[in-house]
Amino acid sequence: MMSSLTDAPKAAMIVLAGNSHSELASLVAKRLGIRLGDMAVFHKTNRETTVEIKESVRGKDIYIIQTGTKDVNNDIMELLIIAYACKTSSCRNIVGVIPYLPYSKQCKMRKRGSIVSKLMATMLGKAGLHHIITMDLHQKEIQAFFDIPVDNLRASPFLIDYIKEFIPDYRNAVIVARNAHSVKRATSYAERLRLSIAVIHGESKTSESEEDDGRNSPPLVDGIKSVGNEFGLEIVPVLQAKEKPPLNVVGDVGGRIAIIVDDMIDDAELFVQTANALKVRGAYKIYVMATHGLMSSDAPRLIEDSCIDEVVVTNTVPHEVQKMQCHKIKTVDISIMLVEAIRRIHNRESMSFLFRNIGMDD
Numbered sequence: 001m002m003s004s005l006t007d008a009p010k011a012a013m014i015v016l017a018g019n020s021h022s023e024l025a026s027l028v029a030k031r032l033g034i035r036l037g038d039m040a041v042f043h044k045t046n047r048e049t050t051v052e053i054k055e056s057v058r059g060k061d062i063y064i065i066q067t068g069t070k071d072v073n074n075d076i077m078e079l080l081i082i083a084y085a086c087k088t089s090s091c092r093n094i095v096g097v098i099p100y101l102p103y104s105k106q107c108k109m110r111k112r113g114s115i116v117s118k119l120m121a122t123m124l125g126k127a128g129l130h131h132i133i134t135m136d137l138h139q140k141e142i143q144a145f146f147d148i149p150v151d152n153l154r155a156s157p158f159l160i161d162y163i164k165e166f167i168p169d170y171r172n173a174v175i176v177a178r179n180a181h182s183v184k185r186a187t188s189y190a191e192r193l194r195l196s197i198a199v200i201h202g203e204s205k206t207s208e209s210e211e212d213d214g215r216n217s218p219p220l221v222d223g224i225k226s227v228g229n230e231f232g233l234e235i236v237p238v239l240q241a242k243e244k245p246p247l248n249v250v251g252d253v254g255g256r257i258a259i260i261v262d263d264m265i266d267d268a269e270l271f272v273q274t275a276n277a278l279k280v281r282g283a284y285k286i287y288v289m290a291t292h293g294l295m296s297s298d299a300p301r302l303i304e305d306s307c308i309d310e311v312v313v314t315n316t317v318p319h320e321v322q323k324m325q326c327h328k329i330k331t332v333d334i335s336i337m338l339v340e341a342i343r344r345i346h347n348r349e350s351m352s353f354l355f356r357n358i359g360m361d362d
Contacts, residue, residue, distance in 0.1 A: 011061045011092045013346050016053070018066035018078040021318050024099070025065040027335040032342065037062075041078050049074065051081045057091040063342055064094065064129075067317055068102035070296060076102055076120070080127040087128030095131040095345060096124060097338055099316035100264075100292045104138040107145075121145035133341050135316055135334065136263045136291040151341060151351055154358050155291040155314045158332045160192055162312055163259065166330075167287065173257035174198050174283075176249075178274050182262055188362040189261050189289075198251025198258070200274050203244040247277045254282030264292035265313065268299035272306040279307045287312065293319045293329065300325035 014037040017025030029036045038054040064086075066079040079096065086094050106116035124132065125147050132150040137143065143150040163170050170193070177186035177199045190197045258278045265271060265288060275286045286308050293313030295303075303311055304326040311326075313319065314334045323329045337354065344351055 010346070010348075011059055013061050013063065013342075014055075014057055015063045015065065015342075016082060016086075018064070018075065018082060020069050020071075020075045020078070021065070021067045021099075021315075023318065023320075024067070024315055024335060024338075027333070028065060028097070028338055028342070031335060031339040039082070041082065043074070049077045049081055051078070051085045053082075053085055053089060057086050057089050059090065059092050061093045061346060062086045062091045062095065063097055063346075065097045065338075067098060068100045069317060070294075072102045076123075080123060083124070083127040083129050093130045094128050095133060095342070096129045097133045097342065099135045099334070099338065100294075101132075101134045101137060101142070104142055105264075107139045107142050115145075117142050118145040121147075124148075131345065133338065133345070135314075135337070138263055151345075151354075153337055153341060153354060154362055155316070155332075155334050155337075156189065156192075156358070156362050158314060158334050158337070159261075159289045159291075159312060160189065162330075162332050163193065163287075163289070167257065167259075169257060170259075171195075172255075173259050174251065174253050176200065176251075176253070176258050176260045176274070176278065178260055178262055178270065185263070185362065186261050189259075192357070196251065198249055198253050198278075200247065200277065201245065201250050202247045247273060249277055249281045253278055256283060257285045257287065258283035259287045259289060261289045263290065264294055265290040265311065266292075266294040266296050266299070268295060268302040268306075272302050272308065275306055275308045285309050289313075292317050293322070293331075295319055295322045295329070300329070303328055 013034065015029050015034060016037040016039050019041055025036060040052045042050055044050055064079060064082050066075060068075055083094050103116040103120050109115055130148055132146060132148060134150065135153045136155055137152050140152060143152055167173065173195055175186045175190040175195050175197045177183045177197060179200060183199055186197045260271065260274060271288055278286055288308055288311045290313050294317055300322045308328060310328050310330060312330045312332060314332045316334060319329065341354060
């Protein structure tokens with residue numbers, strides 16, 4: 001009788017790392033008690049990516065650590081080429097450890113665009129990956145884009161521990177949702193910390209979806225009538241233009257610590273505007289908690305000059321340069337979570353322990 005996959009002998013483990021986050025890869029390998037696999041990833045003069053795996057991977061389980069950074073397109077190509085190189089070298093399994101999944105914000109149809117995260121999922125599967133380990137996807141539904149298993153880990157336990165340990169008067173805090181989409185995440189934090197929540201309502205500027213994209217119908221030409229019914233009335237009503245209220249805080253933050261929670265902080269301008277609104281309403285300290293600290297462009301300068309007291313992010317994305325520009329940025333190490341996920345997958349153990357006390361809304 002043919003033995004099942006679970007009865008097959010366990011293969012050797014090799015951890016490979018792209019160029020996106022060598023510090024995190026080293027931490028993971030050190031905690032696993034192994035060395036990083038011998039591999040070279042470099043760019044030719046014409047900017048093509050070349051991968052050379054310098055040891056045998058035949059019949060072994062490969063774990064590729066690669067995250068999304070500002071050089072996102074190179075990060076993606078490196079990951080795809082490393083995975084394909086392992087696949088064509090007859091490895092047994094390929095697991096992509098991608099703490100921040102690139103293009104995860106483009107998970108909805110926008111105007112004449114496309115759902116890019118679906119394209120990412122297809123490419124990663126075709127390149128040879130058998131499993132994905134990631135953390136705090138922008139939308140949990142992105143997992144459905146993949147035809148392979150995806151373990152979406154959560155950073156909230158680490159951030160909640162930081163709040164308890166490094167914010168002395170956190171019992172006098174309120175968890176703030178930056179917009180309506182963040183309410184579920186804020187509620188999850190508030191329930192575990194036994195705190196109340198506040199919600200930011202309104203917009204300070206016209207959103208991307210409200211901008212003119214050229215799809216408006218041209219004015220009617222003389223001699224051409226609008227479509228109507230037998231009574232001569234227009235079928236399509238004229239929609240009333242939306243008037244967005246100014247930025248406002250729903251909830252009591254007066255004399256309290258405000259903790260803004262979100263999955264990522266990239267463009268800091270909206271966080272700064274939120275902090276200003278909270279300050280006006282009487283919050284005496286303002287913290288920002290996010291999993292992915294992308295902080296592109298002049299975000300470090302905006303944070304440094306703002307009324308935000310501290311920005312706490314994890315090391316899913318390298319941000320050492322940003323920390324040198326802004327002393328308010330603090331880092332929480334989540335490498336132990338990735339190590340435990342790798343260990344459990346390699347030993348064919350249940351992953352449920354890593355999701356203990358994690359709600360569906362987190």
